[in-house]
Amino acid sequence: MGVLRRVLLKSKDTDSDVDDRIKLSDNHFTFPKRKYGTQQKQIGQGVSGFVHLYQNEKSNTFYAVKSFEKKNLKDIDEIKSINKEIDIHNRINNGPHIVKLIDSFKLKTNSKFFIIIIMQYLPLNLLDLYLKYGSLMPISYRLCFFKQIVLGIAFMHNQNIAHRDIKLENCCVDNNGNVKLIDFGSSTIGDIGYGMAGSPSYSSPEIHNSLKYNSIKCDIWSLGIVLINMFYASKQKWNTCRYDDEIFLYYQNNSSIDNAVRFLNKNDTNNVKEYTSQKTLIDDIILQLLSIDVNTRISIHNLLENKWFKETECCYPDNDLYKAYHNHSQFV
Known part of the structure; x- marks a missing residue:
């Protein structure tokens, strides 16, 4: 609760x-x-x-x-x-x-x-950190950032607002390493969206291939791309979720983590224990976020209630008593 x-x-x-x-x-x-x-x-x-x-x-x-x-x-x-x-x-x-x-x-x-x-004013965004540190940043820190993003999006969705442009550049961090969502120029009130919105590489299949779609569920897909970025320090294999992208079509017909993540293992000796212990659980979440069928794509509520998500340590202000599990400021 x-x-x-x-x-x-x-x-x-x-x-x-x-x-x-x-x-x-x-x-x-x-x-x-x-x-x-x-x-x-x-x-x-x-x-x-x-x-x-x-x-x-x-x-x-x-x-x-x-x-x-x-x-x-x-x-x-x-x-x-x-x-x-x-x-x-x-x-x-x-x-x-x-x-x-x-x-x-x-x-x-x-x-x-x-x-x-x-x-x-926020001094940098998660893309800056991603490009500078990548897999050098502990996985627990990266998952903390991801959880903060989800909590921000969950708040928006519970206001019946979809962001529609979730990407690392729009997830900024303050001097203490707290994530703040920015740029609501593409956001919609209500769950109905029309036309292209957001960054093509983060956008869901229905944004690319439908005139009308559910904006809330499009945000869920974008969170799946962000989780690939944060856990694997990698990108998805396809460029865009268009029907003329052969790699995406292969994933559509064979949805697996091997067909979703460009680089599954970078021989990251700094994070072997975390990587090994969390990989199976996170792979399952990624595939639920990146479900082609919007009816089976995990909801923000079910993500919040997921056991793995609940147990992921996250730095956040709660009742004015700030809880910090990680020293994010060393990377800011």
Whole structure:
């Protein structure tokens, strides 16, 4: 019940409920530097926005500032999309393992118009750690990261919100090594999704091959790819889950861990004991997460209640008493 107490009851809202009701703070005509400091460098870029690092030198506080430039104020659909992202972020802002939304407002200058989102700054993401350390990081640490991701996604799903872009880059860590989910631009309210969303290598078969699909179940598939990354320090064998990818089709017809993971064993002498003791259990979870049939794909609830998942040691804040099993900060 400890995990389940950290998630709320499902919301009944759908995408159609989101409109221009999002209330941003009053317009700013200059960026509020006294509050959020000055721009230091660009740290991210999306389809329609940029993320910059800002520093308030007086308080030595850092912020991630996401900005969307609107050259045409009549671009209602795009503004609604940004409003929906802010709305979704507000709904889950107090959840476990969710990056904190601090502020959002409109910024108008003489010639330009922006929508600004101020967020907690996180120094790096799990892809950074994956590329730098890989199998050098203890498996127990990697599985702790994975469990934190699942707890964050479980919170979102219990708000009836699907992330739709789960990948290592969108799983950031703070200075203590706590995982925080970011980027809700592709997220949906409700379980119905349309069209391509997320990173192709993490996206489920139905996203690639169907016009309409269950967004919640698509998130489960992405968690399966993340677990391959975290446990095996490897990638899946296929490039995308499309019907023109021969390796994926082979997995579809012969679903096994040998046909799912690119590198099963890298002769990791540092983690032999952990690897051997956990491999069978984790392989079973991976195959349940990567079930082609969405009706047999494991649910987030059943994953939370899985014996292996429950027994996996995880660092997380609980009732304001922080529990730390691993020294993640040495890798941050």
